[in-house]
Amino acid sequence: MIWLIALLSVAQAKPLTADITTAFTPRHAGADCDAIHALGSLSTVVPALVETAETVTMPPWVGTRAAHCVSELISVDTVAHDAAIRWISDDTRSGYGLIMLDNLDSLPPEQALPLAQLAIEHATTSQSFRRYAVPRLDRSLHPAVRAL
Amino acid sequence: MRHLWLLAMVAGCGQDWTESESSGLRLLDTTRTSNLNGQHRLAFDVLEGETAFLVTIDPEAPQRAVFLDVTDSDKQTVFDIDVVSEAQRRLTGGQFTLSTVSLNWPIREQDGALTAGQWRTDVGIIDAEDLFDAGVDSTIRVAFKQDSDFTAGDVRARVVFVGSVGEDEEVVRATEAAVAQWQGLYANFGLNLTVRFDTNASTEPVGAPGESSGELFELLSSESDVGEVTVVIAERIADNPGIQGFAGGVPGPILPSDRSVMVLSAIDNGGGDLLFSEQEIVLLAETMAHEVGHFIGLFHPVELTFDTWDALDDTPECDTQASCEAAYSRNLMYPVPVCSRTACTPQTEMTPAQRGVMHRSVWAN
Incomplete structure (x- = not known):
């Protein structure tokens, strides 16, 4: 059952990571977090942001923009909070x-x-x-x- | 009495310039107060052999400035803000209202050669309500170059590590490696790029040109030679999180100001691990070349709304993401690197007209 929930979570996150990557790739776009947060609920957007930060390596600013949007949700979302703990501790x-x-x-x-x-x-x-x-x-x- | 009146007119027409030379450029400097129409009416002489000029207007904050027109020595209008705006093409940052605004002339081959004699330009001084504002002081500089070869030239840059990044061996290593690649890129366009490195110990967060960190940027640009592009390497661009590079103008101002720099974010170019991979160094080099391309005078061939284009003849007017990627995926000034999740297409090309803009710029001498 846990496996199924995890699978569904990943399945939901995939299209969002593509949208996030597309939105964050332009050189001068910055991190428009409001637009990204509006793509779905916290339960779908935050895992997608974390996955984007941890798996998209080029261009490098896609990950930093995703991380910035995660940082704005630390106080309201446990996935964002857990990611913050992990990233602050991980060299x-x-x-x-x-x-x-x-x-x-x-x-x-x-x-x-x-x-x-x-x-x-x-x-x-x-x-x-x-x-x-x-x-x-x-x-x-x-x-x-x-x-x- | 009539003679006194005529004398005042001549002074008002722009004869009160201070002339000097620096780094191979002839400079005219002055300060002016906007007239009752809220404009500066500037007149200056172009000398035989001079092939391009760059005018920068830096009005008192919070006012802004915009170029309204430019008239050549034959009294022909060569730049008209209304014509340029109507064409919905981006020709120069001088057509936009900014805190510090610059216009290089000529820009394109079809703009013709600079002719000796008196040129004029009208510059609007704009207040917070977008109205012309009288009685506003501006610092003004015109720089002239003598460069008869618009296929070869020199670009000079001073790369300044601000704050802790100057002590970070990884950032310094990556920057030096990227500069070497940037030099190779510009060499392909006929530009010989020379770069010197410097540090600044400021510990304050660095912002975006024209938006914050104004005193720092004015100081750093005043420490660079005239005609030398100031490139700031900062930890991040604090007030624009996620922006990896930011040029202060298209073209950049030729006098020290809060916009007279190009800023790069070390963290946003290095990614999540604070280490620069070979691919990230390649992309950093392209980012330097792209941002300094803006500073020299280039716009994106198409903006990402796919309904706004530059004013060049050989950059096609695509209007969808697919058609624009087909046209520009390898173009250095395309606003998006075309990437998979782990690799990007090299953006190392420029059209002849894009190269022409760079070679006509006073920033490339």
Whole structure:
């Protein structure tokens, strides 16, 4: 049964990833997240955004734009929140992790602080991530994040 | 009394320029106040042997400017905003109302050669309500080049790593590799590209030209030589998340301003892993060549609405995604790289007319 639900989820996500990829490929389009979010419900759009970020490698800005749209949904969607946790912790997704940190100030402190703590942990093992993550945390509007 | 009145007229017609030379360009600089019609009426002399000029108008913020017309030394109107707008073709950024606006002339072969004598241009100064605004001060520069060969030229760029990216060996490595490929691309178009590298220690987030980070961009462009394109490598373009490259004008301003740079996002060009694959370096090189192509004066041959085109004769007017990809999938100025999920078609070509625009630009001397 779980397998069937997972299969259906993937089956739903496929056309959306193609639409998202098409929307995000132009050089100057940016990440129009409202247009992407309007393509479906959170339960379909967010997995498609995550899948796009994790599987579409060219052009590279398709993935970063998808990640940006995921970052806007961290506070309202568990799939987006789980992706943020994964990307902030994963050295092979450091770019996406930084994009998650760029949206930290829009989160309530109780969500922002644990993500910031994960970023600090990641920063202790990755100089590349630390170089960009620490200034972001230092600039945070959340006093508890700045204090880390 | 009549003589005094005539003298004032001559001064008002544009004789109060400060003339200088820099990097092989003759420069005329002035500041002007818009007249009662909300316009600057500029007159300047083109000298024998000069083959193109680039005018930049930078009005006091928040006002904007737009070129209304250009008249040649035979008093013929060679550029008319109404004619250009009606044609629904993008010829120059000078036809759009912007915070800093520039116009290069000639642009295309059919625009003819520059003729010696007095040229004039009228520039509208526009307020927040899109009305002409009198009494507004503008900084103005006209740059002239002497370049009789519109098939070969030099482009100079200064690549500035801003903030932490300058300490990131991976970003520096990828940028240097991409610049080498960019030089190869431009060489195919008859352009010899020379690049020098620099750093700036600013830790503030970098925005888009003309939208934010104005003081930083004005500073960085003032540190570049006249006629040298300033390319900013930033972590991200903070106020335009996901934008991987942003040129400050088509063409870019020839005086220091908040638009006188081209900005690239390291993260959005490097992807999710902060590492640049060989394919990403190829695409970064194409992005540099594409964005500086804008800065030199090129528009996309077609916009993605498929109903707006550039004003060149040899870029076909396709009107669907399929027909446009068929025509332009390899064109450097096509607004979309044509990619599968893991690879992109090389975009390394330009039409003769596109090359001609670059060679007529004062940015290519």
